[in-house]
Structure formats: structure tokens, C-alpha cells
Amino acid sequence: MADQQARTSGDKRPTEIPAIRWEEPPEGPVLVLLDQTRLPAEEVELVCTDASALVEAIRSLAVRGAPLLGIAGAYGVALAAARGFDVPEAARTLEGARPTAVNLSVGVRRAESAHQAALARTGDPTAAAVAALAAARALHQEDAEASGRMAAHGLTLLDELLPAGGHRILTHCNTGSLVSGGEGTAFAVALAAHRAGRLRRLWVDETRPLLQGARLTAYEAARSGMPYTLLTDNAAGSLFAAGEVDAVLIGADRIAADGSVANKVGSYPLAVLARYHHVPFIVVAPVTTIDPDTPDGASIEVEQRPGFEVTEVVAPQVAGTGAAGGIPVAPLGTQAYNPAFDVTPPELVTAIVTEEGAVSPVTAESLAGLCARSRPT
Numbered sequence: 311m312a313d314q315q316a317r318t319s320g321d322k323r324p325t326e327i328p329a330i331r332w333e334e335p336p337e338g339p340v341l342v343l344l345d346q347t348r349l350p351a352e353e354v355e356l357v358c359t360d361a362s363a364l365v366e367a368i369r370s371l372a373v374r375g376a377p378l379l380g381i382a383g384a385y386g387v388a389l390a391a392a393r394g395f396d397v398p399e400a401a402r403t404l405e406g407a408r409p410t411a412v413n414l415s416v417g418v419r420r421a422e423s424a425h426q427a428a429l430a431r432t433g434d435p436t437a438a439a440v441a442a443l444a445a446a447r448a449l450h451q452e453d454a455e456a457s458g459r460m461a462a463h464g465l466t467l468l469d470e471l472l473p474a475g476g477h478r479i480l481t482h483c484n485t486g487s488l489v490s491g492g493e494g495t496a497f498a499v500a501l502a503a504h505r506a507g508r509l510r511r512l513w514v515d516e517t518r519p520l521l522q523g524a525r526l527t528a529y530e531a532a533r534s535g536m537p538y539t540l541l542t543d544n545a546a547g548s549l550f551a552a553g554e555v556d557a558v559l560i561g562a563d564r565i566a567a568d569g570s571v572a573n574k575v576g577s578y579p580l581a582v583l584a585r586y587h588h589v590p591f592i593v594v595a596p597v598t599t600i601d602p603d604t605p606d607g608a609s610i611e612v613e614q615r616p617g618f619e620v621t622e623v624v625a626p627q628v629a630g631t632g633a634a635g636g637i638p639v640a641p642l643g644t645q646a647y648n649p650a651f652d653v654t655p656p657e658l659v660t661a662i663v664t665e666e667g668a669v670s671p672v673t674a675e676s677l678a679g680l681c682a683r684s685r686p687t
């Protein structure tokens with residue numbers, strides 16, 4: 311980890327630490343990440359001075375969540391360019407760091423294209439590096455704006471679908487400001503409901519094995535002052551049966567052209583439960599998460615993670631790092647099935663909310679219409 315240094319966050323309050331930022335100290339440009347593997351125990355920043363350090367941070371989940379992976383990927387290209395590395399080579403390594411969230415390659419390619427175009431136009435590597443950074447900054451800013459628009463569209467939809475009174479929302483994994491340039495995707499909708507006085511409770515799935523719900527969503531919910539309760543993933547069924555869930559809100563890592571949604575493993579069982587109990591199952595994601603080049607759910611590559619994440623209870627400090635240090639909960643040598651994501655078929659999704667509005671029912675046609683409106687040729 312030669313070019314990735316840890317830095318404690320000093321006296322900053324948690325709300326002042328962004329998930330990602332670009333800095334230009336005299337020694338050269340760096341990308342500073344809030345190390346999400348250490349939350350909520352410690353707020354520690356990771357300083358990446360090259361793309362390979364960023365790749366390591368992506369693989370270890372120090373930086374994670376689809377929209378943030380896109381932003382990180384774009385800044386990674388800008389970092390490689392600014393530091394004089396081979397940009398196409400850095401771009402391919404960054405893109406390959408994790409396979410499921412399409413935003414990662416969208417972000418990488420956007421900055422790479424800006425770099426290539428500027429290089430072709432000017433022949434000047436410095437100008438090309440400036441162009442790559444401008445592309446990364448633009449993506450970062452657009453994501454923040456998209457987050458605000460998703461929150462507004464999502465709240466309107468909740469108010470249409472649910473009876474008046476407070477909403478009780480169940481969420482899975484982590485979808486707030488830790489994964490976004492703004493306030494996130496599904497979490498941003500819950501936050502909007504909270505601010506409007508219409509959130510009765512946010513039910514937070516702990517999200518085994520790496521506990522993004524317990525470690526990160528509960529951290530964000532606590533900071534926001536919203537009423538929230540943590541549950542084990544296995545408790546969701548009895549919560550539905552007790553009539554305690556009005557809607558499920560989740561994010562997405564990739565939405566195929568037919569509307570199949572890849573998200574954190576455990577999302578699909580929630581969709582099945584929601585259908586059985588007649589509860590809306592709503593996916594909130596920016597348009598960049600819709601991948602027209604992936605035709606259906608079966609074509610989505612689902613990342614398989616190491617077995618130790620399941621056979622051990624992984625402490626926050628080692629979550630995702632591959633480092634030993636978790637507490638064993640299975641006999642030595644036990645094999646584990648550890649897909650990071652699952653795929654929910656479109657017929658189980660009530661609506662997909664994007665910054666361009668909501669799509670319901672979710673079909674190949676309705677999604678293509680949305681993409682055509684938002685990505686004019």
C-alpha cells in the first residue's frame with residue numbers, strides 16, 4: 311500500500327468529511343477518501359497518490375457504492391493523468407477493480423474520453439490532465455444534483471403510493487452521502503421524507519456479511535437525526551408479517567435494459583417478501599446506473615467475494631481488506647458462497663426512481679423511453 315496513506319480526520323465533525331475529494335498539495339495532486347472500512351469506529355482518511363492505490367481502496371471497499379465508484383473512477387483517471395502515468399492502462403485497471411456497478415466504468419470512460427479528446431486537440435498532456443479532472447469534477451457535481459432530484463421524485467412517489475401518515479421504510483445496504491456526491495439515492499428519499507415530517511421509521515437491514523447497513527446506514531441515519539431501527543437481515547420476514555413495512559427503498563449497482571436490478575445481496579429476498587405482502591418495492595438510482603448494453607439480469611456479472619467474509623465475522627477495520635482478523639464463526643476449512651450482489655427481476659420492482667423521474671411499471675420499453683429522454687443523441 312505504498313502510495314495509500316491513512317490520515318485521521320482530526321477535529322472535523324463527521325458531517326464535514328466528504329466521502330471523496332481532490333486535493334492539490336505542493337507534493338502533487340491526491341485523491342482523499344473517507345475510509346469506509348473503518349466506520350463507524352473511526353473516521354480515517356485514505357490518501358491515494360496513484361490509480362493503483364485507488365484500485366486497492368475500491369477492492370477493499372474503502373470507497374464503495376455505485377455512484378461513488380463512478381466518481382472515484384473518474385478522479386482515478388484524472389490522478390493518473392496528472393501524475394504522468396499511462397492513462398489508458400490506469401483506466402482499464404480501474405474499470406476492472408469491481409465488476410458489477412456499471413457506474414465505475416461509466417465514470418472511468420468519461421474522464422478517459424475527455425483526456426483523449428484534449429490530447430488529440432492540443433497534443434499537450436497537461437491540458438489533457440486538466441480536461442480529465444474537469445470531467446471528474448463535472449460528474450461529481452452532476453451526481454450531487456441528481457441526488458436532490460431523485461429525493462424529490464422519490465418522495466412524491468411515496469406520497470402517491472402510501473396512505474397519509476408516517477412512512478415506515480425498510481432499506482438494505484448503504485445508499486446515503488457515503489456513496490454519492492450528494493445525499494445519495496434511496497437514503498436521500500428517506501431523508502426527504504424525514505425532513506418533510508413524513509418518515510415514521512427507517513428500518514435498516516444490517517446487510518451481512520460486511521454490515522454496510524449496521525456500520526454505514528445506521529451511522530448516516532444517526533447523524534441525520536431520523537428515527538431508525540437496525541434489524542438482522544433474517545428478521546425482515548417477521549417485520550413484514552407484522553405489518554410494519556410500508557415500502558422498501560433500495561439503490562442499484564446495475565439496471566439491465568429489461569429492468570432487472572443488481573443490488574447488494576439480500577435485495578431479491580426483500581422483493582419477494584414485498585410482493586407477498588403487497589408492499590411497494592422501489593429502486594432509486596441515477597440514470598447512469600441503467601446499462602442499455604446489458605440486456606437482462608442473467609447478463610449481469612455478479613462479483614464473488616472471498617469466503618472468509620462469511621466464515622468470519624469481519625471487524626470494521628478489516629472488512630473487505632482480505633486481512634485476517636475477523637472472528638471465526640465456522641469450522642476451519644468451511645467453504646462459503648459469497649456473492650456480493652443479487653438480481654431482482656423487473657416484475658418484482660414497483661418503480662425505478664431516477665433524477666429524470668419515476669418509471670412504473672418497469673419494462674424494457676419504459677426504461678428505454680426514460681433513457682432516450684435523458685440521453686438525447
Ligand code: MRU
Pocket residue numbers: 371374375376377411482483484485486489494495496522560561562563573574575650
Ligand atoms: O458492495 P458495496 O458496498 O459497494 O455495495 C453497494 C450497494 O449494493 C448499494 O446498495 C448500491 O451500490 C447502491 S448505492 C446508491
